[in-house]
């Protein structure tokens with residue numbers, strides 16, 4: 001529940017990469033339209049949904065005071081100050097040291113935005129624009145400022161972090177960026193999200209191994225496990241190569257936590273393809289997995305494909321994937337029982353501390369429940385012995 005009582009301005013950031021994300025964004029806007037009836041405020045909606053569907057939204061939701069597309073925090077602040085009502089232009093893809101009103105234990109740092117890839121199901125390149133990286137210096141300055149303000153975990157994000165630097169430095173430069181950030185002073189850790197499996201290579205893996213601060217967490221959305229579907233999705237690596245990539249990570253880093261996501265119900269996905277996906281998951285044994293139902297997105301190649309999968313079948317397939325994953329994750333996470341993990345303790349409840357290990361990206365993964373044996377300063381890094389897992393969260397005691 002939000003506390004909007006003291007707000008003069010409310011800004012809702014939106015997403016629209018699949019049907020569920022659109023629905024969630026619209027529901028959020030409708031909720032705030034309701035709040036506004038009780039206590040008026042200036043309601044601004046911004047982000048990808050507006051970038052993509054501005055004209056329909058303006059017409060259908062007149063209660064919203066301002067509509068802005070994808071724009072930098074500086075332009076946002078400027079537009080809000082002037083109470084601009086509509087601002088949708090070419091997406092601004094580079095954020096220079098975004099001003100922050102408060103600092104929490106973790107912070108997202110955008111290292112690039114936009115995308116030049118051509119996954120056939122994805123509309124993101126159409127409304128986010130070309131891939132554009134921030135300079136290493138600019139990212140370094142932002143990370144330094146965040147760490148000085150007490151942030152303990154920096155989460156590096158982009159549509160595709162493996163492509164980082166290709167536009168600025170002529171070649172993918174994520175390893176170089178990680179080396180620079182790793183050398184910064186301060187007690188913090190780095191987490192890299194959204195690495196494209198097709199472009200994840202030995203050099204990136206080595207940079208994880210050589211670093212002191214980069215967590216052994218690999219976010220690699222494979223999207224499917226059937227070669228036939230992968231080809232239709234416009235992906236390069238086949239299932240064998242994807243598995244080899246996963247094995248190569250596990251060979252060198254036994255504590256690696258691999259997160260992935262898959263899409264079910266892609267046009268033409270036959271029962272045989274779905275079975276191949278399940279087999280793939282059984283071999284890959286991801287510690288974390290997201291599963292989405294395919295939705296037709298305007299302007300994409302996949303939306304033009306015939307042989308759409310029935311919605312009910314797609315839902316059943318998603319449930320089957322999630323129930324299989326629950327078993328597989330329990331098995332994968334059990335290997336940490338009895339081990340010591342460094343965790344970031346972030347808050348306290350009546351009965352336990354809430355912490356995150358390298359296995360747990362904020363907002364999407366699980367937590368570590370740490371027994372409250374002593375008083376701790378929060379946030380802080382602590383060593384914890386893992387006692388148990390339910391397949392999603394871990395439980396442990398301070399060492």
Ligand code: SF4
Pocket residue numbers: 115116117118119122123124125159160196
């Ligand atoms: S790499 Fe990611 S953002 Fe780019 S087209 Fe593929 S799925 Fe979309």
